[in-house]
Amino acid sequence: MGVQEQYPFDVGAIRDDFPILDRLVGGNPTSPGQDETDDVDLVYLDNAATSHTPDPVVDRIADYYRSYNSNVHRGIHQLSQEASVAYEEAHDVVADFIGANGREEVIFTKNTTEAMNLVAYAWGLAELGPGDNVVLTQMEHHASLVTWQQIGKKTGAEVRFIEVTDEGRLDMADAAAKIDDDTAMVSAVHVSNTLGTINPIRELAELAHDHDGLIFADAAQSVPNRPVDVEDLDVDFLAFSGHKMCGPTGIGALYGREELLEAMQPYLYGGEMIRKVTFEESTWEDLPWKFEAGTPSIAQGIGFAAAIEYLEEVGMERIEDHESLLAEYAYDRLTDLGGVEIYGPPGDERGGLVAFNVEGVHAHDLSSVLNDYGVAIRAGDHCTQPLHDELGVAASARASFYLYNTVEEVDALVDAVREARDLFA
Amino acid sequence: MGTGSDMYRQQILDHYKNPRNYGELEDPDFTHVGENPSCGDTIKVDVALDDDGETIETVAFTGDGCAISMASASMLSERLRGMTVDELDALDTDDVTEMLGVDISPMRIKCAVLGRQVAQDGAKIHRGELDPDADRTRTEE
Numbered sequence: 130m131g132v133q134e135q136y137p138f139d140v141g142a143i144r145d146d147f148p149i150l151d152r153l154v155g156g157n158p159t160s161p162g163q164d165e166t167d168d169v170d171l172v173y174l175d176n177a178a179t180s181h182t183p184d185p186v187v188d189r190i191a192d193y194y195r196s197y198n199s200n201v202h203r204g205i206h207q208l209s210q211e212a213s214v215a216y217e218e219a220h221d222v223v224a225d226f227i228g229a230n231g232r233e234e235v236i237f238t239k240n241t242t243e244a245m246n247l248v249a250y251a252w253g254l255a256e257l258g259p260g261d262n263v264v265l266t267q268m269e270h271h272a273s274l275v276t277w278q279q280i281g282k283k284t285g286a287e288v289r290f291i292e293v294t295d296e297g298r299l300d301m302a303d304a305a306a307k308i309d310d311d312t313a314m315v316s317a318v319h320v321s322n323t324l325g326t327i328n329p330i331r332e333l334a335e336l337a338h339d340h341d342g343l344i345f346a347d348a349a350q351s352v353p354n355r356p357v358d359v360e361d362l363d364v365d366f367l368a369f370s371g372h373k374m375c376g377p378t379g380i381g382a383l384y385g386r387e388e389l390l391e392a393m394q395p396y397l398y399g400g401e402m403i404r405k406v407t408f409e410e411s412t413w414e415d416l417p418w419k420f421e422a423g424t425p426s427i428a429q430g431i432g433f434a435a436a437i438e439y440l441e442e443v444g445m446e447r448i449e450d451h452e453s454l455l456a457e458y459a460y461d462r463l464t465d466l467g468g469v470e471i472y473g474p475p476g477d478e479r480g481g482l483v484a485f486n487v488e489g490v491h492a493h494d495l496s497s498v499l500n501d502y503g504v505a506i507r508a509g510d511h512c513t514q515p516l517h518d519e520l521g522v523a524a525s526a527r528a529s530f531y532l533y534n535t536v537e538e539v540d541a542l543v544d545a546v547r548e549a550r551d552l553f554a
Numbered sequence: 555m556g557t558g559s560d561m562y563r564q565q566i567l568d569h570y571k572n573p574r575n576y577g578e579l580e581d582p583d584f585t586h587v588g589e590n591p592s593c594g595d596t597i598k599v600d601v602a603l604d605d606d607g608e609t610i611e612t613v614a615f616t617g618d619g620c621a622i623s624m625a626s627a628s629m630l631s632e633r634l635r636g637m638t639v640d641e642l643d644a645l646d647t648d649d650v651t652e653m654l655g656v657d658i659s660p661m662r663i664k665c666a667v668l669g670r671q672v673a674q675d676g677a678k679i680h681r682g683e684l685d686p687d688a689d690r691t692r693t694e695e
Contacts, residue, residue, distance in 0.1 A: 158659060158660060158661075159660060491593070491619060491620035491621060492620075493593050493620045493622075493662065493665065494562070494620045494621045494622070497561060497562075497622075497659065497662060498562065500659075509593065510594075514591075522594075523593065523594020523595075523618070524593055524594050552562060552567070553567070553570075553571075553621070
């Protein structure tokens with residue numbers, strides 16, 4: 130024992146809610162699910178890509194399909210009313226979770242990327258033009274980077290990038306220089322999915338607001354694992370995805386300040402988002418439905434709320450503490466191994482992920498060898514190609530942790546990395 | 555154990571650590587470059603033909619990438635010698651995995667076939683069957 134004694138909650142009890150963590154791997158990957166060819170324990174360290182879904186959440190989704198599956202909003206019959214109440218209340222759960230004023234400020238989207246595109250199209254195309262600038266960071270995920278880059282091309286707005294220091298932190302002097310009176314939007318990643326850096330969103334918000342600009346926080350890697358409050362961060366927009374926080378895929382949320390969302394025109398048109406339609410004209414439904422055209426992801430929305438309730442039961446501060454514990458332990462052990470280059474700030478000031486390269490081993494080879502030991506990590510550019518260019522590498526390996534991961538799993542990672550290093554030596 | 559460590563049998567590691575025909579030809583009949591952008595694998599293949607213009611006399615390659623892509627290019631550079639351009643053109647994915655002598659996991663096939671694709675596209679450009687100004691060879695699509 131040792132580090133395990135510092136667990137902020139009963140990790141074993143948490144793991145019992147995730148049967149997938151007990152499965153074996155190592156066999157034929159072309160047939161889904163465990164079969165007799167699988168023979169090693171799964172060590173799942175790819176949580177920044179997607180997290181697993183606990184039984185209580187799976188049960189809530191199954192319950193919807195089994196007992197009140199129906200389309201929402203317009204139905205008069207009982208099932209539709211039950212589904213509508215559950216789906217609409219899911220917005221309240223999300224709003225409470227992030228400190229928004231109410232469901233009017235929470236739009237359900239497919240994911241963080243769609244939330245980013247919603248703002249880029251509904252706000253950006255209308256508001257941006259030549260002479261304006263949008264300020265991003267060099268560590269943006271492609272979700273924000275590509276979106277604003279392309280909106281910049283469409284509108285003539287300049288896109289600027291706040292530089293990253295050699296230690297993997299945001300250069301705040303550069304931020305102060307690049308955010309100016311022509312800055313219409315600052316779009317910044319809260320926790321970097323590659324460097325693990327926790328960015329000072331509140332300071333960036335202050336800079337943006339001082340110049341009458343807005344700020345959008347990409348919270349895909351922060352909302353799942355730490356307390357996030359939109360009032361504390363003082364952000365105008367914020368987005369995150371359900372599947373990275375124990376929820377299902379196909380659901381995410383956009384937070385927006387009500388007066389901003391009120392002023393924006395819809396991004397998608399169709400059913401469920403209108404109030405009155407004639408052959409000539411249409412008027413829009415109230416927030417947030419104005420931005421949720423078509424049949425929404427109902428089961429996913431309900432599952433999203435269930436996931437938040439699950440996480441809140443554990444406690445976001447405690448989840449943050451657990452992730453920090455594992456990240457620091459992994460950082461230290463990989464550093465001690467030798468021949469491992471880790472990107473981003475030191476272990477005690479990062480989110481729960483570690484991206485690295487092993488000398489002489491391509492990240493994809495590393496990931497293949499680790500897979501043999503049942504260790505699931507990600508290898509590639511993690512949707513931050515320009516950042517990898519800055520780091521001078523084509524790809525990296527990334528281990529990312531969540532509330533159900535253990536010190537023993539970090540040990541299994543380190544042992545497998547050692548084996549891979551020796552194989553290629 | 556799964557396909558991963560099987561993938562790194564001695565032969566693969568040997569070709570990765572000591573690539574054959576690594577370098578550039580002084581006077582190639584054709585040269586082509588290809589990449590897997592997401593992995594960062596890049597391979598350049600130089601091919602010199604016999605006087606008949608059909609038989610491959612020498613092959614050299616340079617590149618950066620994972621063990622699978624580099625070992626595959628190295629083995630291919632040996633295999634191609636003496637083959638005709640038509641025979642090169644006929645090489646398929648099974649031929650490449652057979653040459654490697656290991657099972658390649660589905661997500662890594664694109665690494666294994668990059669060298670072959672670069673050589674084939676280079677030959678097509680040489681014969682005027684592919685636009686040389688077209689996008690560089692990629693094996694991800």
